[in-house]
Amino acid sequence: MTSILGISAFYHDSAAAVIVDGQIIGAAQEERFTRIKGDPSFPHHAVGWCLEQAGLDIEEIDHIVFYERPLVHFERLMMTYLLTAPQGLRSFLHTLPEWLTRKLWLEREISAELNVKRKIHFVDHHRSHAASAFYPSPFDQAAILTIDGVGEWSTATWGIGSQSTIDLREELRFPNSLGLLYSAFTYYCGFKINSGEYKLMGLAPYGRPVYADRILKRVIHLMDDGTMLLNQKYFGYATGLTTTSAAFHELFDGPPRQPESQMTQREMDLAASIQTVINESLLRMGRFIHKSTGLDQLVLAGGVALNCVATGKLSSDGPFKQIWTQPAAGDAGGALGAALSFWHRELRQPRSVASPDGMQGAFLGPDIPPESSQDDAILRTLGAVWDVLDETALQRRIAADISSGKVVAVARGRMEFGPRSLGSRSILGDARSETMQSRMNLKVKFRESFRPFAPMVLAEDAAAYFDSRQESPYMLLVYPVAERLRKAVEQTDKFGIDLLKLTRSEIPAVTHVDYSARLQTVDVQRNPFMHGVIGNFKSQTGCSVIVNTSFNVRGEPIVNTAEDAYRCFMATEIDNLVVGNRYLERTRQPHPPMDEAARAKWLQRFELD
Amino acid sequence: MPNGFNALNSTETNQVFTRSRYLRRLDERRETDEIRQLTNFGLTIGWLFSLLGGFCWFCVISQIDWFWRMMMTAGLLLLFLGTALPQSLYWPRRLWMGLAHLQGRVVMTVLLTVVYFGLMSPLGWWERRRRGGSHPFHSWDTQPPTLTTGWEALPQSVPDAITSDVQQKGSRSLVSLFAETLIFFAERGHYLLLPVLLFLLMLGMILFFVQTSALAPFIYTIG
Numbered sequence: 093m094t095s096i097l098g099i100s101a102f103y104h105d106s107a108a109a110v111i112v113d114g115q116i117i118g119a120a121q122e123e124r125f126t127r128i129k130g131d132p133s134f135p136h137h138a139v140g141w142c143l144e145q146a147g148l149d150i151e152e153i154d155h156i157v158f159y160e161r162p163l164v165h166f167e168r169l170m171m172t173y174l175l176t177a178p179q180g181l182r183s184f185l186h187t188l189p190e191w192l193t194r195k196l197w198l199e200r201e202i203s204a205e206l207n208v209k210r211k212i213h214f215v216d217h218h219r220s221h222a223a224s225a226f227y228p229s230p231f232d233q234a235a236i237l238t239i240d241g242v243g244e245w246s247t248a249t250w251g252i253g254s255q256s257t258i259d260l261r262e263e264l265r266f267p268n269s270l271g272l273l274y275s276a277f278t279y280y281c282g283f284k285i286n287s288g289e290y291k292l293m294g295l296a297p298y299g300r301p302v303y304a305d306r307i308l309k310r311v312i313h314l315m316d317d318g319t320m321l322l323n324q325k326y327f328g329y330a331t332g333l334t335t336t337s338a339a340f341h342e343l344f345d346g347p348p349r350q351p352e353s354q355m356t357q358r359e360m361d362l363a364a365s366i367q368t369v370i371n372e373s374l375l376r377m378g379r380f381i382h383k384s385t386g387l388d389q390l391v392l393a394g395g396v397a398l399n400c401v402a403t404g405k406l407s408s409d410g411p412f413k414q415i416w417t418q419p420a421a422g423d424a425g426g427a428l429g430a431a432l433s434f435w436h437r438e439l440r441q442p443r444s445v446a447s448p449d450g451m452q453g454a455f456l457g458p459d460i461p462p463e464s465s466q467d468d469a470i471l472r473t474l475g476a477v478w479d480v481l482d483e484t485a486l487q488r489r490i491a492a493d494i495s496s497g498k499v500v501a502v503a504r505g506r507m508e509f510g511p512r513s514l515g516s517r518s519i520l521g522d523a524r525s526e527t528m529q530s531r532m533n534l535k536v537k538f539r540e541s542f543r544p545f546a547p548m549v550l551a552e553d554a555a556a557y558f559d560s561r562q563e564s565p566y567m568l569l570v571y572p573v574a575e576r577l578r579k580a581v582e583q584t585d586k587f588g589i590d591l592l593k594l595t596r597s598e599i600p601a602v603t604h605v606d607y608s609a610r611l612q613t614v615d616v617q618r619n620p621f622m623h624g625v626i627g628n629f630k631s632q633t634g635c636s637v638i639v640n641t642s643f644n645v646r647g648e649p650i651v652n653t654a655e656d657a658y659r660c661f662m663a664t665e666i667d668n669l670v671v672g673n674r675y676l677e678r679t680r681q682p683h684p685p686m687d688e689a690a691r692a693k694w695l696q697r698f699e700l701d
Numbered sequence: 702m703p704n705g706f707n708a709l710n711s712t713e714t715n716q717v718f719t720r721s722r723y724l725r726r727l728d729e730r731r732e733t734d735e736i737r738q739l740t741n742f743g744l745t746i747g748w749l750f751s752l753l754g755g756f757c758w759f760c761v762i763s764q765i766d767w768f769w770r771m772m773m774t775a776g777l778l779l780l781f782l783g784t785a786l787p788q789s790l791y792w793p794r795r796l797w798m799g800l801a802h803l804q805g806r807v808v809m810t811v812l813l814t815v816v817y818f819g820l821m822s823p824l825g826w827w828e829r830r831r832r833g834g835s836h837p838f839h840s841w842d843t844q845p846p847t848l849t850t851g852w853e854a855l856p857q858s859v860p861d862a863i864t865s866d867v868q869q870k871g872s873r874s875l876v877s878l879f880a881e882t883l884i885f886f887a888e889r890g891h892y893l894l895l896p897v898l899l900f901l902l903m904l905g906m907i908l909f910f911v912q913t914s915a916l917a918p919f920i921y922t923i924g
Binding site: 136137139140141143144149150163166167170171172173174175176177178181184185188189191192193194196197199200207211246249250251260261262263264265266267268313315316317319320321322323324325330 | 813821852
């Protein structure tokens with residue numbers, strides 16, 4: 093038996109993953125345990141949980157692998173400072189102390205953190221991404237594309253995966269980066285880098301791409317193969333502490349939007365413009381890679397692969413027949429990729445292709461089992477009151493409550509690995525409701541009212557509701573709502589965010605203003621419980637689509653334990669809660685509803701993104 | 702008030718239910734480490750203060766005898782607390798190390814600024830001249846560079862320690878990591894950076910040791 097522990101840490105979204113004889117035993121992000129969103133600290137809790145899941149002590153782990161090479165990263169930093177001196181003093185003073193006293197000695201640091209005297213192995217950042225995309229994918233052979241902000245030097249790589257080998261052919265190098273370009277606009281529009289990118293993506297349909305031309309002519313040089321050069325005149329990330337420069341602010345008519353200030357049409361137009369550019373770049377990259385490899389399957393990973401609008405376009409308009417994206421495409425997934433890469437590449441172990449794929453539905457995290465005396469004890473401590481239902485009754489009950497307009501949260505089974513809730517830690521609602529969207533945003537999630545919700549649809553019925561080209565089990569592809577379900581929108585003087593209030597389809601709660609939807613197809617192999625819930629909903633209502641959003645409030649990491657779930661339930665206006673096989677009704681809980689002041693205090697615990 | 706109300710409103714979570722064996726061992730290790738550090742602090746500073754204070758009070762004729770006496774008393778007290786009640790030194794040590802941290806930052810900032818302007822800037826100027834327009838930090842006003850692709854070939858076998866020493870046990874020393882860093886930069890052809898690195902790495906190694914030492918404020922002051 094060979095066990096490998098993969099770790100990603102120290103930048104953002106720390107995580108750990110453990111594989112035994114090539115099988116993924118568990119993977120989890122540190123934020124879920126520490127309740128700090130994107131927690132970059134050493135993932136002690138995640139490691140502890142992974143070891144427990146594998147039934148091993150840390151001394152019994154055969155290999156420990158980190159998802160990046162600190163030396164190559166340091167080389168990039170030093171060369172950047174060298175080539176940009178004397179403009180980078182502030183960044184130099186900000187970055188070097190931590191590198192000189194900690195990150196450069198990472199091998200010792202990790203050994204000390206884990207309390208093992210052991211060689212620590214390092215895998216390239218983009219190789220980790222590539223491994224996380226290819227090895228668990230359902231393909232024998234596939235083209236690979238990884239894109240993110242930056243790893244060591246690479247900001248994007250492509251290659252070919254075949255059986256157990258990954259041959260990465262070419263890279264796009266720092267400072268030219270799609271991820272950093274998108275992050276610059278994220279920051280400029282007043283959102284937090286590394287977590288606000290998906291807000292910018294959600295904002296794009298409200299705007300018009302009026303700045304796209306300016307971006308293409310002045311800010312970047314986009315080439316036919318999708319790669320780009322970034323005009324450093326407009327950026328500050330190479331030499332300073334901000335991503336954009338004064339020239340950037342001048343070009344786009346003003347300073348960056350202050351976080352949490354009023355959203356204007358300018359931000360919406362900027363979001364639409366940069367989304368157009370990213371879509372085009374990814375599409376060109378896809379065509380280039382398809383032509384170079386001759387392969388019809390593509391696997392994706394890296395933070396930019398979470399831009400499901402762009403990957404949806406690549407799926408709809410691009411040359412590939414099938415696209416598979418690693419559900420934990422960001423840096424957390426690097427922990428899993430590093431471990432898998434080590435197993436297949438360094439230990440030269442063969443790979444067997446799993447069906448429907450090797451990610452087990454992304455349900456790789458801590459479990460909330462149907463019955464557990466430990467969870468009973470925790471819930472009793474918190475004063476909860478519940479009924480116990482068997483699985484079939486539970487599915488029927490959830491479906492009935494959703495169809496009567498209630499919002500139901502589910503915390504059941506193993507937690508998802510990656511940023512999307514896929515039914516194990518989810519809040520569900522009726523997609524047919526015209527008021528569900530704003531109710532969920534304002535009363536349940538306490539977040540910006542412009543943000544759309546995603547649909548969960550029975551895989552076998554997906555084509556009836558959406559113009560989808562393929563399955564999307566991990567909610568990572570955006571497709572248009574089918575023409576026949578759309579409703580004509582009357583001419584109105586509404587603009588911007590108010591547009592979301594207009595009913596656009598038979599499933600308005602999940603239809604964005606451009607008729608798009610971020611789809612999750614639910615199949616019986618990967619997600620039997622939710623398949624049963626939606627199946628029941630379909631027999632009760634005739635509709636195979638429900639709303640699925642992550643079980644958390646704004647700024648909070650997705651709930652992990654039964655305790656997190658009950659706390660979040662009590663702090664919000666969620667009607668009913670499922671924890672394992674327990675059904676908790678809001679009206680039967682002995683606690684008084686949380687008042688505004690108590691809720692404000694609760695929300696303060698979570699930093700805004 | 703309903704049952705469980707206080708538990709629900711507490712900001713503490715009940716992780717005691719779910720704490721893994723690894724985390725329990727980590728807690729124990731951290732506790733032991735902290736007591737060791739507090740004892741070390743008490744003994745190191747205690748000896749220093751009591752010896753220096755005692756020597757000056759007994760052997761040197763001084764106008765500030767009261768000060769030396771106080772120093773000696775404080776030293777003896779630290780020795781006692783460090784041995785008998787190390788937990789009581791938590792705040793004094795935090796304050797002391799906070800001071801060290803502040804000093805460390807100042808020293809580091811000064812030294813790094815000198816390195817940046819004294820070495821990095823002239824070397825950078827030389828390197829840019831040597832490379833002409835071929836470095837990747839492109840900047841243009843109206844006409845972008847004439848490149849037609851951003852893709853660059855990836856080396857097929859990255860210089861790598863993994864492939865050969867899968868079975869190696871035992872973590873490596875700082876000295877070997879130090880050497881590995883220099884060799885890596887030399888192999889990549891960054892000869893210009895070697896003197897800068899030598900200085901920075903030595904600085905880093907010293908700070909790596911000093912940052913946990915109770916003597917840090919003295920070492921920084923001497924530095």
